[in-house]
Amino acid sequence: MKVCHTQAMKMIKEYEEQKRILLMREDNYSQVSYKEGEKKIASDYNYNAVREAVKKLDGEVRKIRAALAEANCKVVVDDFDITIGEALVMLAQMQSERQHLEGMANSVQLSRRLTQNGVIEYTECLFDVAKVKQDVSELRQKISNLQVAIDRANLTNYIEL
Numbered sequence: 001m002k003v004c005h006t007q008a009m010k011m012i013k014e015y016e017e018q019k020r021i022l023l024m025r026e027d028n029y030s031q032v033s034y035k036e037g038e039k040k041i042a043s044d045y046n047y048n049a050v051r052e053a054v055k056k057l058d059g060e061v062r063k064i065r066a067a068l069a070e071a072n073c074k075v076v077v078d079d080f081d082i083t084i085g086e087a088l089v090m091l092a093q094m095q096s097e098r099q100h101l102e103g104m105a106n107s108v109q110l111s112r113r114l115t116q117n118g119v120i121e122y123t124e125c126l127f128d129v130a131k132v133k134q135d136v137s138e139l140r141q142k143i144s145n146l147q148v149a150i151d152r153a154n155l156t157n158y159i160e161l
Contacts, residue, residue, distance in 0.1 A: 001161050005071060005084075005154035008064050008161070015064075019057045026050050067159040075157045077149045087150050091143065098139045105133045 003011070029045045072085035080087060109129045112122045 002158045003161060004156065004158050005068060005075075006151075008068055008159055009154070011161075012061055012064050015057045015061050019054060022050060022053055022057070064161060067161060071157060071159050075153055077146075077153050079149050080146060084150060084153055087146060087153075091146050091150065094139060094143050094146065098136060098143060101132055101136045101139065105129065105136050107132075 026045070029043055030047070032041050032043055034040045069085075072088070073083055075084050076082065077084055077087045080090075082090065104125075104127065107125050107129050108123075110122065110124045112120055115121050
């Protein structure tokens with residue numbers, strides 16, 4: 001079966017949700033309580049069946065993730081001339097840089113305060129705050145462009161499952 005990368009990721013989410021529900025049901029129904037002299041309530045819980053179902057779901061997820069990982073090493077993202085895998089790493093790096101620069105962009109170029117002993121203390125940024133704000137704006141646009149390019153690659157490229 002051929003599916004685009006985005007469909008494969010949605011399939012993974014669905015399998016993981018099925019596993020979560022299965023394990024939650026196991027937590028809720030794998031034990032019964034009853035009082036002395038009362039009849040034990042019958043349960044359809046089956047440990048081996050749950051283990052088999054989890055194993056099957058995990059296998060499907062591994063198969064899809066492996067196919068995606070292989071494709072991410074081969075499929076090139078338009079306008080960036082790098083693979084999806086590289087683009088995902090670059091995206092994380094750019095977002096980290098954006099977060100750091102946004103902190104710097106919130107600085108005041110020159111500030112002053114009165115110390116406890118009545119002396120005026122100045123604090124001056126050793127960088128141009130306006131330039132940092134401009135760099136943050138440009139970086140946000142690059143991040144957006146990269147995200148769209150990754151999304152496009154994930155929608156237009158297919159893997160065989």
